[in-house]
Amino acid sequence: xxxxxxxxxxxxxxxxxxxxxxxxxVDFVKAAYQKTTCYPSGKDIFQAFNTCPFDSLKVVxxxxxxxxxxxxxxxxxxxxxxxxKPPPSLINIFNEIESDVGIPYPKSGNLTPWAKQxxxxxxxxxxxxAKQAGSHQKKGWETFxxxxxxxxxxxxxxxxxxxxxxxxxxxxKLIDTSKHLILSSxxxxxxxxxxxxxxxxxxxxxxxxxxxxxxxxxSIGEWIFEPDTTIN
Numbered sequence: 603x604x605x606x607x608x609x610x611x612x613x614x615x616x617x618x619x620x621x622x623x624x625x626x627x628v629d630f631v632k633a634a635y636q637k638t639t640c641y642p643s644g645k646d647i648f649q650a651f652n653t654c655p656f657d658s659l660k661v662v663x664x665x666x667x668x669x670x671x672x673x674x675x676x677x678x679x680x681x682x683x684x685x686x687k688p689p690p691s692l693i694n695i696f697n698e699i700e701s702d703v704g705i706p707y708p709k710s711g712n713l714t715p716w717a718k719q720x721x722x723x724x725x726x727x728x729x730x731x732a733k734q735a736g737s738h739q740k741k742g743w744e745t746f747x748x749x750x751x752x753x754x755x756x757x758x759x760x761x762x763x764x765x766x767x768x769x770x771x772x773x774x775k776l777i778d779t780s781k782h783l784i785l786s787s788x789x790x791x792x793x794x795x796x797x798x799x800x801x802x803x804x805x806x807x808x809x810x811x812x813x814x815x816x817x818x819x820x821s822i823g824e825w826i827f828e829p830d831t832t833i834n
Contacts, residue, residue, distance in 0.1 A: 607648045610655040614757060618749045627742030631729055639732040641668050642675040649677025650724050653717035660720035660813060661762045662754060664770045667739070670730045678723035680790075681713035694790040694800060702806045724750065726769070751776045758782075760816040762809045766790055766800070783812045 605619060618624055631647070634640050642649070665679030669689065676683045680692050688696065688711035696707050717723055726747045731737035751773055754761060759781040765771050767789030774784060785808055788799020795801055 605648060606645075606652075608652045608655050610657050611651045614656055614753050615750070618746055618753075623742050623745055627746065630741050631738075634729070634731065634738065640729055640738075641670060641672075641732060642677045642729070646675070646677035647728050650679070650717065650722060650728075653678065653714055654720060654722045656754075658720045659722045659754065659758065659761065661764065661809060662722045662724060662751070663764045664751075664766075664773060665723070665725040666767075666769050667727050667736055668725055668730045670733055670735050670737075672732065675730070676712075677728070678713050678717060679725045681716075681723060682711040684710055684712050686711060690792050691790040694792065694795045698790070698801055698803065699806050701801070702804050703810070722754075726773075748773070748776055755782060760813075762812055764805055764809065767794065783809075785809060 607615070631640075635644060663679055668675035668677075669682070673686055674682050674689065680695060682688060682692065692711050696711075699705050700707055713721070713723055724747060727736075727739050727741075727743040728747070729738045729743070751763075755777045760783075762783045762785060763773075763777055765773060765784060765786040770789075771786050774786070777784060785803070785805045787803040787805065788794040788797075790800050
């Protein structure tokens with residue numbers, strides 16, 4: 603199967619796409635989508651890559667699994683499509699943004715505008731069976747996304763890697779900390795956030811401050827939500 607992906611990613615990922623494990627992963631995903639309901643839709647599996655070209659990438663926000671409820675996952679970590687109620691973790695993200703950089707809570711939980719500004723919203727596992735969290739883990743996706751992180755680390759410089767929660771923090775070993783910034787904290791899920799591990803991390807202002815120090819880099823514009831898209 604030829605992966606439909608933004609052309610800027612084809613050369614960096616050429617080796618990964620040609621490996622036996624990736625072909626096995628493709629076979630697994632094809633069979634899973636034929637037999638059961640899986641998310642996101644087939645056309646959105648690589649949406650993170652298609653909305654954030656490799657050349658434009660400035661920030662990586664790593665999630666774990668896609669949402670496994672109907673209509674929620676659309677290929678971007680933490681994001682939901684237009685018109686879908688933001689899940690609790692995303693609500694906490696928005697609350698921290700408002701506290702940190704003063705951007706009001708938005709109307710939409712669709713983070714595509716972040717991606718278009720260079721925020722790579724990557725899940726470690728890109729597919730999931732409906733109502734079965736973690737069901738597509740250890741099938742090859744983690745090997746692939748680990749390779750993606752390593753490629754970004756090796757071929758780019760001055761990237762901000764935002765790692766929330768214990769699982770994401772395990773990826774620090776894949777990143778060259780001498781030329782990238784790592785921001786880590788607890789996960790924005792209520793279980794973690796309500797115990798004091800999330801709120802106040804100021805990752806959004808710290809990210810922008812770092813990007814502004816990098817040559818030819820621009821900060822993430824107010825974490826994306828323009829005044830006319832916020833709740834009155």
